Amino acid sequence: MRDLSLHLMDILQNSIAAKASKISVFIYTDTVQDELRIVVEDNGMGMEPEQLDLVADPFATSRSSREVGLGIPLFKASAERASGCLTIESMKGKGTIVTATFKISHIDRLPLGNVAETMVHVILSNPQLEVELTLHDSRDGSFHFSSAYINEMLGEVSISDYEIITWIRDYIDEGIKSNFGGVLNEIDY
Amino acid sequence: MKVKEFAEKLELKRLTGESGLDKEITGVYACDLLSWVMSHAVKGNIWITVITNINIVAVAVLTEVSCIIVPEGLKVENVTIKKAQQQGIAILSSSMDTYGICCRAYTLLGK
Numbered sequence: 001m002r003d004l005s006l007h008l009m010d011i012l013q014n015s016i017a018a019k020a021s022k023i024s025v026f027i028y029t030d031t032v033q034d035e036l037r038i039v040v041e042d043n044g045m046g047m048e049p050e051q052l053d054l055v056a057d058p059f060a061t062s063r064s065s066r067e068v069g070l071g072i073p074l075f076k077a078s079a080e081r082a083s084g085c086l087t088i089e090s091m092k093g094k095g096t097i098v099t100a101t102f103k104i105s106h107i108d109r110l111p112l113g114n115v116a117e118t119m120v121h122v123i124l125s126n127p128q129l130e131v132e133l134t135l136h137d138s139r140d141g142s143f144h145f146s147s148a149y150i151n152e153m154l155g156e157v158s159i160s161d162y163e164i165i166t167w168i169r170d171y172i173d174e175g176i177k178s179n180f181g182g183v184l185n186e187i188d189y
Numbered sequence: 190m191k192v193k194e195f196a197e198k199l200e201l202k203r204l205t206g207e208s209g210l211d212k213e214i215t216g217v218y219a220c221d222l223l224s225w226v227m228s229h230a231v232k233g234n235i236w237i238t239v240i241t242n243i244n245i246v247a248v249a250v251l252t253e254v255s256c257i258i259v260p261e262g263l264k265v266e267n268v269t270i271k272k273a274q275q276q277g278i279a280i281l282s283s284s285m286d287t288y289g290i291c292c293r294a295y296t297l298l299g300k
Contacts, residue, residue, distance in 0.1 A: 002239055081222070107223045111242040111266075186242045188268045 001074055003113025004038065004102075010071030011040045011098050012122050018044030018096065022130040023122075027115070029104065029183045030138040035084070036102040036109070036184070043095040052090050075100055082109035104184065111186035116172035120165055123147055127160055133172065135179040143175035190214050190298060192256045192279050195235070199293050201258065201281035204265055209279030212255040217294045219287050223248050230254050235294065237287050241265040245280075246272045256280070260287045 001007055008025065015023045020042035028037040047055070058073040075098075076086040084101035102109045115133075123131055129147070136142040150168070151159055158164070181189025193210035196203060203210070215233030220226050221240050230236055232253040238245060241263055249257055256279040259265055265280055273280050283290055 002241075107227065107244055107248070185244070186266060186268060188266065 001078065001110070003111050004078070005113030005115045005118045007071070007075045007078060007100075007110075008038065008040070008115065009118045009121065011075060012118070014071055014098075015040065015042035015044050015096070016122075016126060016129065018042065018046070020044035020095065020129070022132070024132040024134070025119075026134045026136070027112075027180075028136045028138075029180055031104070031183055032138060034104050036104050037099065038101075039097065039099045041095065041097045046092045046094050046096055047090040048092050052088060055088060056086075072098070078102075078110055082106040084109075112176065112180065112184055115176055116169045119145070119172055120169050123168070124160055124165065127158070133175075135175050137179045137183055139183075141179060143179050145172060145175065192235075192281075195294075195297065196256075196279070196281050198297060199283060199285075199290065201283050204259075204270055204280045204282050205273045205278065208274045209256055209277050212279070214255045214298065216298065217291055218254065219291060227251060237290055239263060239287075241269055243269045243272050245269065246276055246278055249273070249278045250276050258283055258290060260285060260290055 026039040079100040083103035090096040131147040133145040218230040218234040219237040230252040236254040
């Protein structure tokens with residue numbers, strides 16, 4: 001995959017397939033540790049330990065009827081290619097947390113890509129889903145987006161309205177720029 | 190053959206304007222794993238990659254490839270283009286896929 005937002009899309013689809021009603025995405029950068037960390041936390045059906053052992057194996061996943069595809073193995077490969085790793089914590093009936101880390105300065109670290117587009121896509125195709133996005137850089141400042149909060153503010157108006165979606169896209173883009181500009185070399189700020 | 194002539198023959202779009210068009214081409218290298226390209230691309234090669242982040246410019250400078258071609262009409266970020274212009278690297282874009290570009294290059298450049 002060419003960028004991390006495409007990986008993120010894959011992982012979010014897993015959470016949706018696992019019937020999550022709430023998904024929180026955290027993207028952290030730590031310039032001292034030279035680390036980028038992406039965390040996806042959901043309240044979906046979760047997995048048994050035996051299932052958890054299989055998710056990183058692409059052949060095991062395609063054999064079964066579970067709706068987890070190549071998302072995890074490819075994300076794991078991308079993290080490891082950039083001196084990072086991928087971990088999954090899951091509890092049956094509680095939910096799943098997927099964490100991927102990357103060495104920011106590693107030449108093979110994929111760029112962040114269009115995170116706003118990924119979030120907007122997920123919101124548009126799952127209007128009932130509660131989606132959160134938190135961005136944070138170790139220097140200071142952070143950014144938070146919550147679809148539940150937006151929905152509350154909007155009242156009768158739908159979050160899928162063209163103008164609302166356009167606003168969300170710009171808002172997230174700004175958040176990415178202000179938090180990660182000067183930290184991740186692909187961000188034009 | 191120079192990059193400029195090659196770009197004209199394959200009708201490549203010059204994303205970086207006039208920069209780097211005078212370099213001499215010695216062959217073709219196609220790979221997307223940047224760390225691998227760093228240790229395997231040869232000076233003067235045309236380098237074909239779907240990766241478009243700013244790191245490709247660094248790899249191009251280091252390996253002294255003659256230019257970068259992005260296949261399948263991929264968009265290239267502005268930061269990448271600006272940096273390439275500063276470094277005198279040509280980034281060219283093609284609607285063909287990597288195999289198509291290689292085939293055309295073979296007929297023009299030989300082995």
